[in-house]
Amino acid sequence: LEWVKRWAADLDDAGVVFPNFANYMSRYVKKGSIRGRLFENKTKTGKYIWEKDTLIDLTFPQVLDRVVEEFPDQYAFRYTTTDYTRTYSEFRDDVDTFARSLIALGVKPGDHVAIWATNVPQWFVTFWATVKIGAVLVTVNTAYKIYEAEYLLRQSDTHTLVMIDGYKDSDYVGIIKELCPELETAEAGKPLYTKRLPFLRNIITVDSKQKGCLTWDEAMSLADRVPIEEVYRRALSINKHDVCNMQYTSGTTGFPKGVMLTHYNIVNNGKCIGDCMDLSTADKMLIHVPMFHCFGMVLSMTACMTHGATMCPIPYFSPRLSLACINQEKITACNGVPTMFIAMLEHEDFAKTDFSHMRTGIMAGSPCPVKVMQDVVEKMNMKEITIVYGQTEASPGCTQSRVDDPIEVRVNTVGRPLPGVECKIVDPQTGKDLPDNVDGEFLARGYNVMKGYYKMPEATAAAIDEDGWLHTGDLARRDENGNYKITGRIRDMIIRGGENIYPKEIEDFIYTHPKVSDVQVIGVPDKQYGEEIMACVILKEGENMTADELKDYIRSHMAKHKTPKYIDFVTEFPMNAAGKIMKYKMREYAIEKLKLHEESRIVTA
Structure with a gap:
């Protein structure tokens, strides 16, 4: 404390002086943050933070903060189809900026923010920004058309919607214009009030500029209205058992x-x-x-x-x-x-x-x-x-x-x-x-x-x-x-004449045929047995096969009652956007195609 006595005789409390000095000097001294113990993967080529097979008491923002602390310069994202490459540290900066924008748009803890987009960078930024401020991210299926989109946005009480222009045969912009005709006269950046979606206040469009909607860049620029400390305050007030996603x-x-x-x-x-x-x-x-x-x-x-x-x-x-x-x-x-x-x-x-x-x-x-x-x-x-x-x-x-x-x-x-x-x-x-x-x-x-x-x-x-x-x-x-x-699914199980038949067992076997690319087995109504087996088969390119040829192949390897009565060669299966095959749709097609309407009306106990 030599220098204190010489220059400020009345300041002799080191508890006051030293922290002040350390704080002043900290901007000139590179901080080495104290890290926890890191674990190595099996081949000792990489590291990870939390011990395996244990649960952690952290929220999403706490996870991102810890990863940035340990691996700030590790790449989080490297897109090959668009110009978006970010380290974990840079990604957190993007998240914090959009979190401030959401607060500026009136998103409060517990509010619902929907994202209707493919795997674009904005999807990830929206997710992490939403959960960081205690709001709830609502995911929207990319294949949705107007009927499903209206149901979801209404049922979920969505406050803010982030969307791209469309995907495949779904025109999101057209859908939103039809659901919210009020957009024609609405002012972008001001809260929306629409009859069919009463809770919706903001729409952010990623791909284009639309009436009554903010573009992604316009939304990002609103961040200047909110101090970063408000994001930190919200992140700290989240409980790990709060809902963060629907x-x-x-x-x-x-x-x-x-x-x-x-x-x-x-x-x-x-x-x-x-x-x-x-x-x-x-x-x-x-x-x-x-x-x-x-x-x-x-x-x-x-x-x-x-x-x-x-x-x-x-x-x-x-x-x-x-x-x-x-x-x-x-x-x-x-x-x-x-x-x-x-x-x-x-x-x-x-x-x-x-x-x-x-x-x-x-x-x-x-x-x-x-x-x-x-x-x-x-x-x-x-x-x-x-x-x-x-x-x-x-x-x-x-x-x-x-x-x-x-x-x-x-x-x-x-x-x-x-x-x-x-x-x-x-x-x-x-x-x-x-x-x-x-x-x-x-x-x-x-x-x-x-x-x-x-x-x-x-x-x-x-x-x-x-x-x-x-x-x-x-x-x-x-x-x-x-x-x-x-x-199988309890509902997918085929009951043929009292025998429980599991489609997966038959599918697994049909897959072994060298000409078969993909197969789904369903149950279709039948007067005699209650249900009969139908296999819908996609052949490999350039291959040909008859139904009898495949039936003989199955019959020679599996019990007779597991051999499909019907075989339909198709080019694709009906799927929802999650890649799940909709077997109930296949049953509907089969009833139409095989004219099994009468059989389908048979009532069972």
Whole structure:
């Protein structure tokens, strides 16, 4: 304290002087932040932050802050189709700017912000900015037309909508103009008041300038009106059990329901799934699954962001763009539904794609044919591919095979329960627990189960029983090693003359025919047996086959009652935008095509 006594005799309290001096000097001294212990991946080529198979008590903004602290210069995004490359630190700056814009537009904690877009950079920025200020991100299916869009925007009470101009045959701008004719005279930047969407106050258009709407750049420029401290204040006031996302279930039956998921649900589900894939800073993931679906948002984005991995998104799935991205970015991980992997394997560019860096990925979304899994392991070098099973109501993962499981387990089962998730098989009629190797309904309970369906208490009570078990409606069995095998949907099961027939078993066998590219098996009404089996088959390019030829092939390898009565050669299957095949639509087509109207009216007990 020499200098204090000499220059300021009356200041002798070091507790006052020294902190002041340290604070003044801090701008000239480079800070070395104190880091926690980091973990290494199995091959010691990359690092990650949180110990494997543990749950973390963090919100989304806290996760991003920690990743930026540990790996500020690690790439978060590297797009190959558009000019957007950001490190984690740069990405957080984009998020903070848009978070300030949302606050300027009147978005309050708990308000709903909808994003209607493909996997464009603005999707990711909107997600992280929305959840950072305590609001709820509502995902909108990219295939929606006016009827579904109106239902979702009304049912979800959306306050602010961020949208692109359209996708495939859906014209979003045309839809919004029809739903909100008031836009014609509305002033951009001022709160909207529309009759059909009473809660909607703002629309932000990413691709073009529209009447009554703000462009993305105009919205970003509003950030200047709000100090960054307000974003920090909001982020600090979030509880990990607050709802941060509403996913509308695919609606393969009835109206879509808004599944309310919390920070704790999604952060931990994504983290545990990334743990099972051994993700780290060494990984680059190709993201071509849709972000509006859990497969994109949780299994891809959240799994990467909780492990400091790099994401290479593609706006929408295209086998050509996906294969080009694998080549250009030396991709190590790739998620997809079986149809995506089939499309890549059969594409003309497949042979000239370098898969030497490829290691892992997830095949999920619909039952995974064993043959496709084996092809992906052998031909795409995805030696550590895993399967995740779950549903949106479970954030979505319930079980997963691990990268170090034997290949038989990874190809033939959906693995064992994820950490913190309990699973069991019960008799759908009685609710009694069933022993191993017996088919029954799959139930799950744990941190990952949704808060409920938005404004649908009866539907919530029907899905989650009083003991907290989520009833999935899926048929499954557990083997003696604790791994689960999904055998079908309770509704998809075909009951032919009292025999329970599982379509997946027949599908898996038909896949082994060298001329078959893809197949779906459905039940169609029948006077004699109640239901008969129909196989809808897509042949490989340039191949021909008769129905009798395929029936003989099946009959020579499977029980006679499992041989389809009808075989229909098709070029595609009806799918929703999440890549899920809509079997109920296939049944409707079949009833029309085979003229089974009379049979379909037979009433059963």
